Amino acid sequence: MKKVGSKLYLGLVFLFLYAPILVMIFFSFNASSSKYKFTGFSLRWYARLFNDSALMEALLNTLIVAFLAAVLATVLGTMAAIGFHNMKKRSRGIAMNISNIPIINPEIVTGVSLMLLFVAVLRPMGLQLGFFTVLLSHIAFNTPYVILNVAPKLRQMDKNLYEAALDLGCSPVQAFRKVVLPEIMPGVTAGALMAFTYSLDDFIISYFTSGTFQTLPVYIYSLLKKPIPLSINALSTLLFLLVLTVLLITNIKDIRQSRREARGLAG
Numbered sequence: 001m002k003k004v005g006s007k008l009y010l011g012l013v014f015l016f017l018y019a020p021i022l023v024m025i026f027f028s029f030n031a032s033s034s035k036y037k038f039t040g041f042s043l044r045w046y047a048r049l050f051n052d053s054a055l056m057e058a059l060l061n062t063l064i065v066a067f068l069a070a071v072l073a074t075v076l077g078t079m080a081a082i083g084f085h086n087m088k089k090r091s092r093g094i095a096m097n098i099s100n101i102p103i104i105n106p107e108i109v110t111g112v113s114l115m116l117l118f119v120a121v122l123r124p125m126g127l128q129l130g131f132f133t134v135l136l137s138h139i140a141f142n143t144p145y146v147i148l149n150v151a152p153k154l155r156q157m158d159k160n161l162y163e164a165a166l167d168l169g170c171s172p173v174q175a176f177r178k179v180v181l182p183e184i185m186p187g188v189t190a191g192a193l194m195a196f197t198y199s200l201d202d203f204i205i206s207y208f209t210s211g212t213f214q215t216l217p218v219y220i221y222s223l224l225k226k227p228i229p230l231s232i233n234a235l236s237t238l239l240f241l242l243v244l245t246v247l248l249i250t251n252i253k254d255i256r257q258s259r260r261e262a263r264g265l266a267g
Helices: 002-027 044-051 053-085 089-099 107-125 131-156 160-167 172-201 204-209 216-225 231-266
Strands: none
Touching (some): 044 231, 053 089, 053 131, 053 172, 053 216, 053 231, 107 131, 107 204, 131 204, 160 172, 172 231
């Protein structure tokens, strides 16, 4: 009975979390413009989605910013995590707590403070808020998430591996690339995916730092003053499937890697 009850409870939790997404996906195939009544299956909203130039431009902007922010935040976060790992215990704790402030800090505070900083720096130069300020903002709030994912992998790694690689003739760069990086790669990958997802989803910070540059969440917010077309449902469905596919590929890769390692130990 306990097993049945736990499975039922887990099923209800997943239903509560994913029922809205399933309803959105279902109504993205609605033949009519109704948001509450399904009148028939149709792909008209998907066709209209790709014909909406403003929406596609906002989507492209979002994907470019998310990709660049994820890559740069992953590099900076990995370097920072390695630096923190090599500090003394007390200094490492202080550094980690400071790096966690952007995570704990309310997004609206981060957004307003970044806007004020960019305006103070850019205005004397005659520049405006735009793509570059949004990208810097996304890198700033994504880097701590990468650090949180990479740091545990560094703690799990055998400290002697890097020194052994140096003793066997590797240069510091080769030792990092061939020994350290493969050991922490699951954390790096998880941090990159988290950074990409948070960047894709961000609205508040992008709203304050974007100026005339529009990401998808900011563009959708601008549509709230009028009825939102069901093409937004179609776009949200495609983005959900994209993120789900990336997560499945990553998990399958990790499972296969774990099986290979288990076979190697058994052999």
